[in-house]
């Protein structure tokens with residue numbers, strides 16, 4: 001944003017609400033507060049004050065609460081004014097138009113956070129965490145965003161950078177030494193440091209695959225033989241008759257997707273057409289669609305009728321079930337013939353339920369949350385989860401480190417090695433914000449909401 005501009009945006013959702021929030025950031029804030037609230041001196045900073053907002057024509061638009069933040073303690077690093085009017089869209093519109101008429105301009109999406117980043121109030125990873133925090137759909141995702149917002153990723157990156165700087169200092173100190181004069185012990189120590197760091201960076205980069213699971217939910221699929229009670233099970237989990245249920249095998253033809261919470265996890269759950277080994281025609285098509293969908297699933301809920309013979313599932317399905325990604329749901333325990341099905345996928349966890357009586361459904365939710373946690377479908381709360389941009393930067397740094405290690409092993413030029421190490425340092429820097437490319441910043445902050 002050009003220096004000297006003052007931006008304004010509605011920070012609360014549009015529409016009717018008890019109270020709305022209009023945020024203003026920039027040099028005009030203090031002057032605006034004095035003008036619109038007809039004050040003779042500057043308002044007390046960071047102090048919630050009740051006042052009448054007067055428009056340019058002098059009429060009172062609304063009675064509001066306002067707060068003025070000095071640049072040292074504001075979110076953006078510039079003076080800020082927050083105005084809380086009644087949440088009527090018309091009042092909000094009048095206030096915003098008045099602020100624009102007084103010299104403000106409407107903010108772009110993410111511009112408040114971008115201003116905070118440019119002012120050095122937060123690093124880039126923290127800025128991204130602001131968006132993550134707003135979009136988080138499960139308490140796990142929320143926890144991860146909070147952790148990143150507190151600067152945990154920036155701290156880790158700084159530690160990596162420190163370690164790299166030491167390696168660079170060592171390399172540069174020996175630049176004029178012939179290879180045979182390098183102390184072997186130091187060379188081995190440096191090599192180990194570089195290799196360890198490369199592997200740490202790779203481990204961190206790999207956490208980016210958890211991100212989709214955290215932010216969009218675990219893609220789970222209910223599969224099993226026709227009539228096992230898959231749709232009834234989905235309905236029971238949702239607490240509503242979402243899917244059609246009947247005693248005729250082959251009732252479900254199309255996918256039905258819904259979202260549930262299991263503990264801190266958000267689970268996208270899909271009900272599918274019954275699977276069995278022998279089939280033809282339309283039914284075969286349904287089964288093929290299910291098998292295709294199964295390939296992209298993170299987690300399988302295999303529902304079986306515990307009062308009947310164990311099902312024959314298509315060959316392709318068996319390969320996908322693993323103890324870490326599959327929970328066997330033994331349904332219909334209310335029926336007389338129900339028996340424990342321990343020989344069916346014996347390595348996978350089992351839960352016994354009756355959709356009809358509701359028995360075992362709570363235990364199912366608990367087992368599901370535990371299986372997701374213990375089997376690392378999602379890491380524990382202490383693990384930092386990076387996004388794709390971070391993962392790319394981490395892998396760039398890792399590639400440069402590997403190449404530096406190669407040079408060191410082969411006794412090649414130390415200058416070249418220092419150069420590779422510096423490249424790694426630069427790649428790491430991009431994670432927290434040494435990004436010179438405006439286009440990247442535009443894209444990054446463009447994904448934020450307006451007012452944030």
Ligand SMILES: Nc1nc2c(ncn2[C@@H]2O[C@H](COP(=O)(O)OP(=O)(O)OP(=O)(O)O)[C@@H](O)[C@H]2O)c(=O)[nH]1
Nearest residue numbers: 226227228229230231232246250251252274355356
């Ligand atoms: N006794 C008993 N019957 C159940 C239970 N769960 C489901 N059923 C019955 O089993 C039959 C099949 O249920 P669905 O939920 O349609 O089964 P499905 O697996 O979705 O079947 P398809 O869509 O045809 O593959 C229905 O008559 C249900 O009422 C249960 O726990 N106990």
Ligand SMILES: [Mg+2]
Nearest residue numbers: 230231251252
């Ligand atoms: Mg069904």
